[in-house]
Amino acid sequence: MMKINGYKDNYEMFVKSSGNKSLPVIKPKEYNFNEKKLRKNLTQLLDELDLKDGMTLSFHHHLRNGDHVLNMVMEEIEKRKLKDLTLYASSIFPIHSPLVRMIENGTISQVYSAYVSGPVAKAISEGKMEKVLVMHTHGGRVRIIEMGEVTIDVAFIGAPTCDLFGNISGKIGKNACGAIGYAVTDAQYAKKSVAITDNIVEGLANYDIDGKYIDYILKVNSIGDAQGIVSGTTQITKNPIGLKIARLTTEVIKNSGYFVNGFSFQTGAGGISLAVAKYLKDLMKETNIKGSFASGGITSYLVEMLEEGYFEKLFDVQCFDLEAVRSIRDNGNHIPISASKYANINDDCVVNDLDFVILGATEIDLHFNVNVTTSSTGEIMGGSGGHSDTSYGSKVTIVVSQLFNARIPVIKDQVICKTTPGETVDVLVTERGIAINPLRLDLIERLKKTNLPLKTIRELKAISDELVGIPQEIPFTDQVIAVVEYRDGSVIDFIYKKAL
Amino acid sequence: MKLNKPAKAGTYESNDIYIMIFPGYNSNIIELESVVYETFGEQIKSVINESLNLFQLTGVLVKAIDKGALDFTIRARMTTAIKRGMSNE
Structure with a gap:
């Protein structure tokens, strides 16, 4: 073998590129820049x-x-x-x-x-x-x-x-x-x-x-x-129960210890989540506290908060309405980010800098595991999106939901599908009380000093069971139709086909 | 007791139930449609039966369209429908 002085001992001659852009190939290619x-x-x-x-x-x-x-x-x-x-x-x-x-x-x-x-x-x-x-x-x-x-x-x-x-x-x-x-x-x-x-x-x-x-x-x-592109859910709820939940959530934020100048915030586009943004704005006005950034799917409510100076920046991976589209085009502080920058565990992702995230739930169990992937009867109807990413990254993860609606209870002994692990969910706010994950001693300590209606998640479930009753079991077969992967690639749950 | 005429109570609103009752059948029959049929169908039927038994009614067809009503709502709608059906006006 030919010996070359001053070069690495083992080297591979270039044979050919596979064409896969994840590999370090030579650029530009044939068709670039023409x-x-x-x-x-x-x-x-x-x-x-x-x-x-x-x-x-x-x-x-x-x-x-x-x-x-x-x-x-x-x-x-x-x-x-x-x-x-x-x-x-x-x-x-x-x-x-x-x-x-x-x-x-x-x-x-x-x-x-x-x-x-x-x-x-x-x-x-x-x-x-x-x-x-x-x-x-x-x-x-x-x-x-x-x-x-x-x-x-x-x-x-x-x-x-x-x-x-x-x-x-x-x-x-x-x-x-x-x-x-x-x-x-x-x-x-x-x-x-x-x-x-x-x-x-x-x-x-x-x-x-x-x-x-x-x-x-x-x-x-x-x-x-x-x-x-305007999804059906991007309207503030008019339901008084939803508004009550949003008000309680804003109180949780206020008294959590993390509501200080420079805090960051994300909320989904659900009706209650949007109402939280509205009440949060009132609170920020009242206390003169300003936020650093809001992130996620961006709606007109957050655009308004940016324009009025409540937040310095918006980090936007996806616009939920046309107001947000206009803003990202015209406002330099409304910054588009890639999904990697948003939530990839191998990137310096924005979710890790979040103080508060407001999320929804189809079901939540006694260990705070959340299902947003299937309906409460086991049909696929959604998925994590950024739910478990933001839940992991955020310092205070708040799930907002009615305790029950149209006889469908949110708290279950066991969720049909574990989308987001309970270890990463901190607070459940319902119209009939607020449950804090027992792992969050700091939040329990601070919120105990308020007159907020704190309950254990078991107590909330008892109230729900009393009014709604215990649902019949949904029978499933042993055929796996979906694998649910957590953000690091580990399998967090399987979804089974329902029995007829 | 006896049902004199068909009667109805309730609405199609979420969290409510729409009840229609008809006299003149051989036994009590319940036809239920519900948004929570899979999880609460049996419970809803048993509440409807309780109401029929409370008024000692037999030979009634109950058509119920449920939008997620809780038990007390179902009882209230049943009671109203039955009382309307028993009146002679």
């Missing part, structure tokens, strides 16, 4: 992509229930009689109902997602999919790709605006959706990345995804319906 990326016909593009049975295809969900990209691409792929595909879609909504047929006819044999609702969730719940559904978290999705547990063959990225280099902006265009944080990792790691856009401009100066990661640009008439 106009040859542009395609005007989906069929032709799919020919070029050389799709094969068993491949993994990724999609993102920033257009939410107004997304046309996933259906458009998958329906064309179905026509090609491809089989056994894995769909790596960050979330699935009711608009994606054509997937049911593809699951039934074997085009799609497996789905990875952080949130699945609507007809697709129903079909999977009925056991129609060949392989198991893997339900990860928003942060976990990035980790799975980065660690190579799943390799994306082609990423299809709905791009509200794109230039000819493939630089993508979510902030402008007729279907602007604001942040596109969930698509960033897909673009970086997929073997091939396709930007699908209905708005091509020249030379974007300000973009969310760098064109060097994009291999093809497909021009289509419409990527979706921007109105559909």
